[in-house]
Amino acid sequence: MSDEFTSIDDARERLGKVGYLADEPAALVTYLAGMLGKPVLVEGPAGVGKTELAKAVSRATGRNLIRLQCYEGLDEAKALYEWNYRKQLLRIQTEAADTGWKEVKDDIFGEDFLLARPLLNAITTEDPVVLLIDEIDKTDQEFEAMLLEVLSDFQISIPELGVVEARTHPLVLLTSNNSRELTEALKRRCLYLWLDYPDVERELEIVRLHAPELDQKVARKLVEVIHMVRALDLKKPPSIAESIDWARALLLLGAEDVDQAVLQKTMSIIVKHRTDLDLVAERVGVKLGDGLLGTRQAG
Numbered sequence: 327m328s329d330e331f332t333s334i335d336d337a338r339e340r341l342g343k344v345g346y347l348a349d350e351p352a353a354l355v356t357y358l359a360g361m362l363g364k365p366v367l368v369e370g371p372a373g374v375g376k377t378e379l380a381k382a383v384s385r386a387t388g389r390n391l392i393r394l395q396c397y398e399g400l401d402e403a404k405a406l407y408e409w410n411y412r413k414q415l416l417r418i419q420t421e422a423a424d425t426g427w428k429e430v431k432d433d434i435f436g437e438d439f440l441l442a443r444p445l446l447n448a449i450t451t452e453d454p455v456v457l458l459i460d461e462i463d464k465t466d467q468e469f470e471a472m473l474l475e476v477l478s479d480f481q482i483s484i485p486e487l488g489v490v491e492a493r494t495h496p497l498v499l500l501t502s503n504n505s506r507e508l509t510e511a512l513k514r515r516c517l518y519l520w521l522d523y524p525d526v527e528r529e530l531e532i533v534r535l536h537a538p539e540l541d542q543k544v545a546r547k548l549v550e551v552i553h554m555v556r557a558l559d560l561k562k563p564p565s566i567a568e569s570i571d572w573a574r575a576l577l578l579l580g581a582e583d584v585d586q587a588v589l590q591k592t593m594s595i596i597v598k599h600r601t602d603l604d605l606v607a608e609r610v611g612v613k614l615g616d617g618l619l620g621t622r623q624a625g
Contacts, residue, residue: 329387329454330360337386346375346382347532355519356383365477365498367462367513370521373565376501379521380458383497390451392496393458394444396465402472406482407446440487445473449480449492456497462512463502470512477515524566526553532566537573547584548573554610555596564596572596586615 331337338353348356356379359366368376384391394405442450448457459473476482480492500516502508524532530549537545549569556563564572572595581588589611597603 329389331357331387333357340386341379341382342535344382344385345535346378346386347528347535348379348382349528351519352379352521355517358517359497359499360387362517363495365500365516366519367500367502367508367516368519368521369502369504371523371563372503373563373567374521374523375566376521377458377460378567380456380460380499380501383499384456387456387497389454389456389497391456391458392444392448392451393460396459396461396463396469398464398466400465400469402469403443405443405445405469405473406476407443407484408441440484445476446482446490448496448498449476449482449494450490452493454494454496456499459498459500461503462500463505463508467509470509474509474512474515523553523556523563526550529553529566529569533569533573536570537577540573540577541582544576544581544584545573548576551584551589551610551614552596554613555606558602558605558609560597560602560605561599562597562602568596584614586611589614 331340334350334353334357337357338348338350341348341353341356355366358364368379370376380393381391383389444457448455462470462473477498480495482490484490500512523529526546526549529552530546533540533545533549534542540548552564552569552572572592575592575595576584576588579588579592581592590607593603593606593611597606
């Protein structure tokens, strides 16, 4: 399989073959990311497929995926590298007593004592990879500044070893739930993609791709219910992945309709907070019980 996408259509086709239905903007930026060698910043609400896009690019290109999961307080030691202090101490203790500090120092600050973290792994691996920097908005601006330096030159400066340059050029995707404004410097460095929840027809395509045996009427009604649920003021709206999980569950249960009883029985697949369960049962469940939800056929 060819590593780089050769065109927008090639990107869309190959992503589709690995289970990701990319629209034109998504296909465009994934194609350009490889051709221009630029990172992609993918923003949007939780659950719209940002992380899955990076996984799909990895599958479609045959590149391994290296993932850096961001969180509040993430620092360079966990993202770049740190020294194996226990191993260093053991080496110092086992050295001959008459060995000078200079000889010991040169020994223990070698690559054998370096613990490589995701960013260092991504640029030192022999084979090209997809680097996923997930939920970058959970970190602070200081981490962004460090990351920008790495992404600009694809090299890392380690004081004890010198500059480590990239052996290969990773395809980089950064995701953000848009919980805070990212710095303009980071955004300038990246191609940009906004992902939102798909419309009914698009999500129906996704559900059919992953649960093709599900009856088309049931699949359409499932997606329409999902969109009704997302329209409510919930703590956590159902993700696209949860739509797929629900479709597969209904298939296993042999459901012939998405009515009030089916929703009540299987609601926990798409709704994950106690207060949300009550709200969905009250607003959506009642409509299903009264037959107020349309049963339009697929066009």
